[in-house]
Amino acid sequence: MTADLSVNFTGLKFENPFLLSSAPPTESESNILRAFDAGWGGVVVKTIGMHPVVNVAGPKTKFLRSNPETGTLSMNKGRAGALHSSWNWELISDKPLDWWIPRLERIKKAHPTKILIASIMAGSGNDKELDHWRDLTKACQDAGADGIEMNLSCPHMDRADMGSNIGKDQALCSFVTQVVKEVARVPVWAKLTPASADMTVEAGAVFRGGADAVVSSNTFPSLPIIDSETLEFEMNVDGLVSSGGMGGPAILPMSLANMAKMTRAFPDREFSGIGGVSDLRQAASYFLLGCGTVQVCTAAMLDKAVGPTVIKDLKEGLSAFIERNADKGWKRVEDFRGIRRDRVVSHSKIRRPDDAEYAGGYDAEGYSSSEMEPS
Numbered sequence: 001m002t003a004d005l006s007v008n009f010t011g012l013k014f015e016n017p018f019l020l021s022s023a024p025p026t027e028s029e030s031n032i033l034r035a036f037d038a039g040w041g042g043v044v045v046k047t048i049g050m051h052p053v054v055n056v057a058g059p060k061t062k063f064l065r066s067n068p069e070t071g072t073l074s075m076n077k078g079r080a081g082a083l084h085s086s087w088n089w090e091l092i093s094d095k096p097l098d099w100w101i102p103r104l105e106r107i108k109k110a111h112p113t114k115i116l117i118a119s120i121m122a123g124s125g126n127d128k129e130l131d132h133w134r135d136l137t138k139a140c141q142d143a144g145a146d147g148i149e150m151n152l153s154c155p156h157m158d159r160a161d162m163g164s165n166i167g168k169d170q171a172l173c174s175f176v177t178q179v180v181k182e183v184a185r186v187p188v189w190a191k192l193t194p195a196s197a198d199m200t201v202e203a204g205a206v207f208r209g210g211a212d213a214v215v216s217s218n219t220f221p222s223l224p225i226i227d228s229e230t231l232e233f234e235m236n237v238d239g240l241v242s243s244g245g246m247g248g249p250a251i252l253p254m255s256l257a258n259m260a261k262m263t264r265a266f267p268d269r270e271f272s273g274i275g276g277v278s279d280l281r282q283a284a285s286y287f288l289l290g291c292g293t294v295q296v297c298t299a300a301m302l303d304k305a306v307g308p309t310v311i312k313d314l315k316e317g318l319s320a321f322i323e324r325n326a327d328k329g330w331k332r333v334e335d336f337r338g339i340r341r342d343r344v345v346s347h348s349k350i351r352r353p354d355d356a357e358y359a360g361g362y363d364a365e366g367y368s369s370s371e372m373e374p375s
Helices: 029-038 097-110 127-142 170-183 199-208 249-265 280-289 308-324
Strands: 007-009 012-014 018-020 042-048 061-067 072-074 082-088 115-120 147-151 188-191 213-216 220-222 244-247 271-274 293-296
Touching: 012 115, 018 308, 029 042, 029 097, 029 308, 042 097, 082 249, 097 115, 097 127, 115 127, 127 147, 127 170, 147 170, 170 188, 170 199, 199 213, 199 249, 213 249, 244 249, 249 271, 249 280, 271 280, 280 293, 280 308, 293 308
Parallel strands: 018 042, 018 293, 042 115, 115 147, 147 188, 188 213, 213 271, 271 293
Antiparallel strands: 007 012, 061 072, 061 082, 082 244, 220 244
């Protein structure tokens, strides 16, 4: 039996459920074409806006690595050790809408069977900003975009009416979603921020506004560490730093926790998972919690910018996973999507041991064993 890797997500037919997320890997026409040639089922274009964008001087993205031999956790002290996370303070695309439109058209013409999603962002403080959401939506779908992803989640925006500042306000993100849906002829996804007390609140808000799917999540707001020798932030411009976004392996457990809450709260809705995916071992957790697609960024950036090896491993891994479970009747992602979300319960529902077996609940690692304790 040959596994069927295709999925139907928000009415769109993907040849496989793996997408490059809206991020540095999707900032150019050449990168997106290379990504589709490599085998990605979909690409979410770097976020397009209407306001001028100028990025910080110097590096915009770095990778934090943990080296057990030296005891370092650093962006700057070598590439040995394990990847911990990525950190970036890059803003949305610095190319204007007029630059993107002919490129979207050419990309879609070159790959008509691939799914091209346009990420867009505007403000919410006045009617002009709301019109920007409408104009961006209409222009991108007219250029051939198969869907719209609203960026309600950029973690480093100074404007109070933009990015994650919208995504943390349930009234605003619901209203903006309604504005986009007024003019959209294609599916609309809402990318939410993890900088929220409870993402189910904002997920419910965008679904009420008409969103076809929730994408979760964007990077986590964070700062680079301070070098204890130089006393400077490892990423800075003129000694100054601002909040950026952390992604990669370090955010996987937190992203899964948020996804589990949302898919349990809205089991009949559609979700695209992001955070810490480099191969099927991580992607499977998102599928098992209820996601229909999975998006990748950090791993792709470290693999020739667009992840040709990553997507090869993901597709091969998914095929092997389905074939390994063929005895369960699995033939495609939909056959096992969401089958583990009901295992996530409130803490009080986790079984407690009998009194005679209770010894504080500590694992021996990191604690004194009972044999070593004084009598």
